[in-house]
Structure formats: structure tokens, C-alpha cells
Amino acid sequence: MSEQVLDFIRESCDVQYFPDYKKEFPVFLEALKEAEGVLGSGLKFDAALLDQVPKLKIICNTSVGYDNLDIPLLKERGIMATNTPDVLNDTVADTIVALMLSAARRITELDQFVKTGGWSEHGFSQQQFGVDVHHKTLGIIGMGGIGSTLAKRAYFGFDMNIIYHNRSRNEEAETTYNATYCTMDELLEQSDFVCVMTPLTPQTEKMIGKRAFEKMKKTAIFVNAARGKVVDEAALIEALQSNEILAAGLDVFEQEPTDRNNPLLQMPNVVTLPHIGSATAETRTKMAQLGAENVVAGVTGGKLVTSIY
Numbered sequence: 243m244s245e246q247v248l249d250f251i252r253e254s255c256d257v258q259y260f261p262d263y264k265k266e267f268p269v270f271l272e273a274l275k276e277a278e279g280v281l282g283s284g285l286k287f288d289a290a291l292l293d294q295v296p297k298l299k300i301i302c303n304t305s306v307g308y309d310n311l312d313i314p315l316l317k318e319r320g321i322m323a324t325n326t327p328d329v330l331n332d333t334v335a336d337t338i339v340a341l342m343l344s345a346a347r348r349i350t351e352l353d354q355f356v357k358t359g360g361w362s363e364h365g366f367s368q369q370q371f372g373v374d375v376h377h378k379t380l381g382i383i384g385m386g387g388i389g390s391t392l393a394k395r396a397y398f399g400f401d402m403n404i405i406y407h408n409r410s411r412n413e414e415a416e417t418t419y420n421a422t423y424c425t426m427d428e429l430l431e432q433s434d435f436v437c438v439m440t441p442l443t444p445q446t447e448k449m450i451g452k453r454a455f456e457k458m459k460k461t462a463i464f465v466n467a468a469r470g471k472v473v474d475e476a477a478l479i480e481a482l483q484s485n486e487i488l489a490a491g492l493d494v495f496e497q498e499p500t501d502r503n504n505p506l507l508q509m510p511n512v513v514t515l516p517h518i519g520s521a522t523a524e525t526r527t528k529m530a531q532l533g534a535e536n537v538v539a540g541v542t543g544g545k546l547v548t549s550i551y
């Protein structure tokens with residue numbers, strides 16, 4: 243949270259700032275007991291915690307995903323909740339393109355090859371060729387804000403054929419990026435790149451599992467920048483180990499931070515990132531500012547900018 247954003251909130255509210263609330267949870271909890279609003283990322287409130295914070299009117303998530311929040315419980319308690327949609331679409335879509343390119347062109351693997359002397363010792367061989375991204379078929383599961391921003395880059399920047407699966411048709415993506423709606427099975431069977439971009443919900447949890455990987459092409463590259471739990475990670479590991487798919491680009495994992503012994507971290511054909519989809523200085527500032535506007539509105543009785551319900 244930048245001083246600028248904190249100052250914006252301070253114009254209307256008393257602020258107590260915890261750069262890492264988990265490290266000083268008892269002090270944070272004491273502050274929370276008096277709080278009318280809370281702003282942060284990954285905050286979790288169960289019934290027992292809510293019982294201790296009677297003045298709380300609003301929880302502002304500084305992320306677009308809000309699977310950390312128990313929405314039915316918050317509604318029942320009359321507590322408002324907000325997230326940060328749209329301001330991060332471009333940055334997250336850029337990250338996904340980076341994962342696609344890195345996995346297809348073996349960028350991180352070859353970076354290590356050069357830096358550890360492999361190139362000078364052994365030279366470059368055709369076994370190290372990658373595969374093209376341009377003119378391939380990109381399947382997007384979850385054609386929302388980020389999915390359609392990715393479609394734009396893939397269609398205009400890489401001449402890709404866009405197919406998608408979503409809860410409902412996205413007419414803008416169909417007309418602007420020539421995206422074709424298809425069933426999940428059709429998408430899995432036809433895509434060269436499968437990118438999942440849905441929220442984590444009871445319906446999407448482990449949505450991509452053994453059966454889905456079996457449906458994919460053997461040459462498919464799987465990219466997940468949504469939430470780790472949308473994928474059955476054991477099935478992903480198995481699919482990579484048995485060459486059911488070619489490679490993967492992952493920004494998110496079932497457990498974060500990932501366990502050092504997670505087999506995905508040992509695979510040269512898997513590109514990993516530490517959940518940094520939106521992590522640029524510019525975008526994180528926009529997300530914090532949007533959260534700040536919401537928290538001020540919630541505490542002072544104003545109109546919320548991006549209410550979840």
C-alpha cells in the first residue's frame with residue numbers, strides 16, 4: 243500500500259496499516275475489533291472472527307478473485323464486500339502471454355542452458371527447438387475481463403485462432419476477436435494452448451483433471467493464471483510425466499508458496515511464477531487505489547465502486 247493511497251484513505255478515516263498482517267496477527271486482531279472497514283488481499287473471515295469485529299461494515303479485497311471470502315456468510319451478517327476487477331486485465335493478460343511464449347519457446351530452460359555454460363560446452367541442437375505460438379489455436383476457458391484481454395493480444399498480436407468456453411456467450415469477443423464458442427470437450431480437443439481463466443468456485447474446483455488432460459492434444463501447452471485449485475495438480479503432474487501434454491505455464495498452484503519438493507518445480511518443460519499475474523508497480527497501485535475508494539465509500543456511506551453483490 244503506497245503512502246499516496248494511505249493518505250487518500252486518511253482524508254476520511256483513521257488508518258492502521260499492517261504491511262504483513264499475518265506476522266503480527268494479534269495486534270492486527272486488536273485493531274480489527276474497532277475497525278469499520280478492512281482493505282487487503284487474501285483476507286479470510288470465518289464466523290468466529292466476524293464475532294470479534296462487531297463494527298465491521300465492509301471488506302475490500304485488493305484482488306479481482308474473491309474465493310478467500312465466504313460471501314453467503316458476509317451477506318448474512320450484512321457486511322459489504324468489494325474486489326478490483328478490470329484495472330488488472332492488461333497486466334494479467336501480458337503475464338499469460340509471457341507464460342505461453344516461455345513454455346512454447348522454452349525460454350526459461352534455454353536461459354539456464356546459456357547461463358550454466360551448456361551452450362558454450364555443447365552448442366545448440368535441434369532437440370532444443372521450441373514450437374510456434376503464432377497462427378495456433380488458443381482455447382480460453384473463462385472469457386471474462388482477463389480472458390477477453392488475452393484474446394485481443396492473441397488475435398491481433400499473434401494471428402491466433404481463438405476458441406472459448408464460458409458460462410455464457412461473449413458476443414464482443416466473438417465479433418472483435420473472431421472467437422468461437424465451443425463445449426469444454428471441443429476446446430480441449432482442438433486447442434494448441436489451453437488457458438484457464440475462471441474464478442475458483444465450487445463449480446470450477448478441480449475442473450481441469452485427468453479426463454481433461456487426456457482430451458488435450460499431446461502437443462498442447464497448458465496455462466493456468468486463474469487459481470491453482472481450478473486444476474487437479476496431481477493429474478497435471480501425471481499428464482506432464484506421461485507426455486499426455488507438452489508443457490505448462492503456471493502462475494498459480496494448489497499450495498502457495500509451492501512446496502520445494504513439488505515435482506512441477508523440477509520439470510524443465512514447466513514455467514513457474516510466484517502468483518505475479520498483476521504484480522507490476524502501476525497495476526498494484528491502481529488495485530490499491532480502487533480498494534481505497536471502496537473502503538472509504540463503505541465506511542462513510544458512499545456508493546461502492548466495484549461491489550461484489
Ligand SMILES: NC(=O)c1ccc[n+]([C@@H]2O[C@H](COP(=O)([O-])OP(=O)(O)OC[C@H]3O[C@@H](n4cnc5c(N)ncnc54)[C@H](O)[C@@H]3O)[C@@H](O)[C@H]2O)c1
Pocket residue numbers: 306307308327328330334383384385386387388389407408409410439440441442443445446467468469493494517518519520521
Ligand atoms: N494470477 C493472478 O495474479 C490473477 C490475477 C487476476 C485474476 N486471477 C484469477 O482469474 C479469475 C478471473 O478473473 P477475471 O477478472 O477475468 O474475472 P471475470 O469475472 O471477468 O471472468 C471470469 C469468467 O469466467 C466465467 N466462468 C465462471 N465460472 C465458470 C464455469 N464454471 N465455466 C466456464 N466459465 C466460467 C465467467 O462467466 C466469466 O466470464 C479471478 O477470479 C482470479 O481468481 C488471477
Ligand SMILES: O=C(O)[C@H](O)CO
Pocket residue numbers: 304305306307308330519520
Ligand atoms: O485475483 C487477483 O486479482 C490476483 O490473484 C491477485 O492479484
